[in-house]
Amino acid sequence: xxxxxxxxxxxxxxxxxxxxxxxxxxxxxxxxxxxxxxxxxxxxxxxxxxxxxxxxxxxxxxxxxxxxxxxxxxxxxxxxxxxxxxxxxxxxxxxxxxxxxxxxxxxxxxxxxxxxxxxxxxxxxxxxxxxxxxxxxxxxxxxxxxxxxxxxxxxxxxxxxxxxxxxxxxxxxxxxxxxxxxxxxxxxxxxxxxxxxxxxxxxxxxxxxxxxxxxxxxxxxxxxxxxxxxxxxxxxxxxxxxxxxxxxxxxxxxxxxxxxxxxxxxxxxxxxxxxxxxxxxxxxxxxxxxxxxxxxxxxxxxxxxxxxxxxxxxxxxxxxxxxxxxxxxxxxxxxxxxxxxxxxxxxxxxxxxxxxxxxxxxxxxxxxxxxxxxxxxxxxxxxxxxxxxxxxxxxxxxxxxxxxxxx
Amino acid sequence: xxxxxxxxxxxxxxxxxxxxxxxxxxxxxxxxxxxxxxxxxxxxxxxxxxxxxxxxxxxxxxxxxxxxxxxxxxxxxxxxxxxxxxxxxxxxxxxxxxxxxxxxxxxxxxxxxxxxxxxxxxxxxxxxxxxxxxxxxxxxxxxxxxxxxxxxxxxxxxxxxxxxxxxxxxxxxxxxxxxxxxxxxxxxxxxxxxxxxxxxxxxxxxxxxxxxxxxxxxxxxxxxxxxxxxxxxxxxxxxxxxxxxxxxxxxxxxxxxxxxxxxxxxxxxxxxxxxxxxxxxxxxxxxxxxxxxxxxxxxxxxxxxxxxxxxxxxxxxxxxxxxxxxxxxxxxxxxxxxxxxxxxxxxxxxxxxxxxxxxxxxxxxxxxxxxxxxxxxxxxxxxxxxxxxxxxxxxxxxxxxxxxxxxxxxxxxxxxxxxxxxxxxxxxxxxxxxxxxxxxxxxxxxxxxx
Numbered sequence: 065x066x067x068x069x070x071x072x073x074x075x076x077x078x079x080x081x082x083x084x085x086x087x088x089x090x091x092x093x094x095x096x097x098x099x100x101x102x103x104x105x106x107x108x109x110x111x112x113x114x115x116x117x118x119x120x121x122x123x124x125x126x127x128x129x130x131x132x133x134x135x136x137x138x139x140x141x142x143x144x145x146x147x148x149x150x151x152x153x154x155x156x157x158x159x160x161x162x163x164x165x166x167x168x169x170x171x172x173x174x175x176x177x178x179x180x181x182x183x184x185x186x187x188x189x190x191x192x193x194x195x196x197x198x199x200x201x202x203x204x205x206x207x208x209x210x211x212x213x214x215x216x217x218x219x220x221x222x223x224x225x226x227x228x229x230x231x232x233x234x235x236x237x238x239x240x241x242x243x244x245x246x247x248x249x250x251x252x253x254x255x256x257x258x259x260x261x262x263x264x265x266x267x268x269x270x271x272x273x274x275x276x277x278x279x280x281x282x283x284x285x286x287x288x289x290x291x292x293x294x295x296x297x298x299x300x301x302x303x304x305x306x307x308x309x310x311x312x313x314x315x316x317x318x319x320x321x322x323x324x325x326x327x328x329x330x331x332x333x334x335x336x337x338x339x340x341x342x343x344x345x346x347x348x349x350x351x352x353x354x355x356x357x358x359x360x361x362x363x364x365x366x367x368x369x370x371x372x373x374x375x376x377x378x379x380x381x382x383x384x385x386x387x388x389x390x391x392x393x394x395x396x397x398x399x400x401x402x403x404x405x406x407x408x409x410x411x412x413x414x415x416x417x418x419x420x421x422x423x424x425x426x427x428x429x430x431x432x433x434x435x436x437x438x439x440x441x442x443x444x445x446x447x448x449x450x451x452x453x454x455x456x457x458x459x460x461x462x463x464x465x466x467x468x469x470x471x
Numbered sequence: 472x473x474x475x476x477x478x479x480x481x482x483x484x485x486x487x488x489x490x491x492x493x494x495x496x497x498x499x500x501x502x503x504x505x506x507x508x509x510x511x512x513x514x515x516x517x518x519x520x521x522x523x524x525x526x527x528x529x530x531x532x533x534x535x536x537x538x539x540x541x542x543x544x545x546x547x548x549x550x551x552x553x554x555x556x557x558x559x560x561x562x563x564x565x566x567x568x569x570x571x572x573x574x575x576x577x578x579x580x581x582x583x584x585x586x587x588x589x590x591x592x593x594x595x596x597x598x599x600x601x602x603x604x605x606x607x608x609x610x611x612x613x614x615x616x617x618x619x620x621x622x623x624x625x626x627x628x629x630x631x632x633x634x635x636x637x638x639x640x641x642x643x644x645x646x647x648x649x650x651x652x653x654x655x656x657x658x659x660x661x662x663x664x665x666x667x668x669x670x671x672x673x674x675x676x677x678x679x680x681x682x683x684x685x686x687x688x689x690x691x692x693x694x695x696x697x698x699x700x701x702x703x704x705x706x707x708x709x710x711x712x713x714x715x716x717x718x719x720x721x722x723x724x725x726x727x728x729x730x731x732x733x734x735x736x737x738x739x740x741x742x743x744x745x746x747x748x749x750x751x752x753x754x755x756x757x758x759x760x761x762x763x764x765x766x767x768x769x770x771x772x773x774x775x776x777x778x779x780x781x782x783x784x785x786x787x788x789x790x791x792x793x794x795x796x797x798x799x800x801x802x803x804x805x806x807x808x809x810x811x812x813x814x815x816x817x818x819x820x821x822x823x824x825x826x827x828x829x830x831x832x833x834x835x836x837x838x839x840x841x842x843x844x845x846x847x848x849x850x851x852x853x854x855x856x857x858x859x860x861x862x863x864x865x866x867x868x869x870x871x872x873x874x875x876x877x878x879x880x881x882x883x884x885x886x887x888x889x890x891x892x893x894x895x896x897x898x899x900x901x902x903x904x905x906x907x908x909x910x911x912x913x914x915x916x917x918x919x920x921x
Binding site: 168170173183185186187188189250254258263264266267269272321322354355356357358359360362363402403405407408409410411413415 | 587590591592593595596599789790791792794795797798801802805823826828829830831841842843844849851852853855856859860862863866867869870
């Protein structure tokens with residue numbers, strides 16, 4: 065893909081430890097040379113920790129950002145915003161340089177297309193479930209996997225619990241994932257405190273924690289868009305302690321307090337307590353772009369970069385995951401180009417390369433050989449690829465398994 | 472009124488009261504005739520919401536918009552049946568493929584549901600291209616007839632205020648060398664007056680030589696030809712204070728983000744209470760389209776129906792106009808350029824606060840009312856926002872023919888005493904010795920506009 069090649073090559077040329085070579089052929093040769101000998105993560109695919117009854121024993125973690133352009137990430141100007149992705153992570157990763165969303169570039173449809181392997185065209189506001197089965201359902205039904213093994217933890221307010229399972233007959237919610245929206249808990253706690261006139265609590269970390277715990281105790285999980293072990297009014301005690309622990313870390317750490325930070329904290333606790341075999345994490349701080357602050361959008365990219373790296377480090381540090389996990393990182397889509405009638409980075413409605421073409425990084429067990437793949441892959445190709453890694457039988461989908469992975 | 476005549480807006484300030492681009496009780500004769508002959512029945516269903524809404528809002532359209540609607544509809548009316556069928560064939564075919572007739576699609580007005588239905592159709596992008604072809608054909612037809620106003624000089628001033636920190640080595644990088652850097656001498660602005668305020672002020676002893684005076688004296692000028700958008704209030708208030716202005720008679724469209732606090736708060740409240748549901752959203756939007764906004768407006772807006780309606784639509788169209796002053800300025804300027812094609816536009820950016828811990832996740836507007844932590848200015852972040860959005864205003868202008876050849880655009884970095892200038896070679900600022908003091912700078916712009 066000639067259009068993107070210079071960006072990617074030039075971008076990578078600026079990466080730490082990356083050869084400073086701008087021609088594609090030389091770049092790829094040099095990249096291969098550098099990557100040989102870096103030492104790959106353990107490639108063993110066997111091992112314990114299987115919760116369900118079937119499958120390959122491999123685990124998959126998918127981290128999805130909202131809309132992020134190549135210009136602010138893998139480009140000469142953008143590389144500074146993704147020091148982890150373009151540094152440590154890239155050296156051991158397969159980078160798919162042209163990863164395409166050829167469907168509806170809106171949140172619910174983009175995520176559900178990634179999860180189902182078919183381009184979805186349902187209601188953008190999450191009032192209708194995906195029309196064809198999600199990976200969660202394939203995995204759980206075909207391999208008799210427990211619900212505790214499949215989680216989606218998301219910041220994005222445009223999603224609803226219906227993202228966890230399709231409306232397809234033979235499948236549906238009984239095979240769906242646990243779905244948690246930590247940011248919604250925070251939003252609800254803030255709104256609740258405002259309604260009750262407790263604005264003073266919102267400036268105090270200890271009191272904020274009380275507000276969040278109170279929200280957790282209130283029990284309206286359906287109202288929060290959550291769907292966890294079918295508990296509408298009562299949370300499974302293990303889940304409850306998991307969320308409480310995450311809230312406590314989030315509030316008391318003294319660190320940043322964005323929605324993505326809380327989503328990461330909850331994801332980390334879920335990994336520790338449940339070790340799900342299929343975990344999807346969705347970050348969305350970058351979506352502040354809709355309000356037109358470029359600086360806050362870029363800050364969201366940096367946060368996503370840091371948190372994705374944290375997730376990878378957690379994987380590497382956890383014996384339940386280390387050596388048997390493949391992690392994928394990709395944006396839902398790009399954003400509109402500068403100068404477009406749709407107001408550039410604010411939105412993601414255009415039919416442009418800037419909106420449709422982004423990238424995907426994979427690292428971990430299934431990555432045989434790090435490098436840059438320039439041929440285009442599509443978002444719908446991810447589902448059958450992941451299904452293959454998890455040991456699901458082949459399915460009839462619009463997506464085609466990506467061949468570069470070791471299954 | 473006959474076709475082709477301008478709306479009744481005169482050049483005299485006293486009469487400009489009627490920015491009232493309103494005051495029409497019927498369409499121009501030729502347009503009315505075309506409508507009476509059933510023009511709308513020939514249009515594809517997906518064309519109707521836009522067309523009907525433009526006709527419905529005729530009283531609130533800017534002169535340029537009226538002219539555009541006229542061009543489009545009279546062009547369509549001029550086609551015989553075979554030509555019309557050919558022009559719309561692709562749109563009709565796509566509507567058939569999309570199954571529009573089975574949709575719950577409003578042909579009366581543009582709705583969120585309409586937009587959602589179109590956007591998730593697999594043929595959406597093809598449909599957009601087909602519709603664009605029709606508009607292009609109409610514009611091409613119109614361009615042959617109307618070049619007078621398009622050819623006159625225009626001026627766009629983008630202001631990054633002096634309190635925003637800028638890096639002189641990178642500040643103009645995103646402009647990709649389309650223009651030139653000009654060093655300025657801003658010392659004469661002095662005291663509390665910013666360089667932008669000094670540029671817009673009437674020169675001492677020359678009461679009719681201010682830039683706004685010059686623009687308003689142009690033949691056929693209306694307040695829709697002259698815009699000042701301010702992320703704060705200083706620039707607008709300095710114009711309001713600079714000369715005695717009779718109520719209702721303003722030299723320009725004056726929009727200050729801070730002076731519009733009340734308007735914004737009312738809208739934010741409604742939109743934030745909205746349920747996440749298409750029909751609920753359309754209900755809220757429908758209410759906000761009808762509510763009388765006059766009591767929420769400062770005087771320079773309250774008496775100008777077209778500007779009140781422009782603001783209503785601006786806030787309803789998102790893009791952060793309700794949330795951040797800089798987004799308001801950028802999106803407001805972009806919409807002004809698209810809808811009014813002004814001769815003179817000033818966009819002054821400003822400072823936003825840092826998001827407050829925890830609450831910023833949930834609520835962006837009125838952070839000071841809901842979180843007792845003191846607001847903290849985000850100066851570096853605001854500077855980055857302003858640099859990006861200033862470029863966006865210019866990119867928005869450069870989408871239109873009117874601004875591609877006869878326009879001087881100056882992005883003023885007050886803190887650096889520098890300007891980035893995109894202009895034709897005959898723009899005399901390039902010939903001034905640098906650093907250019909503000910008086911000669913103003914004189915160059917005055918000459919350009921005269």
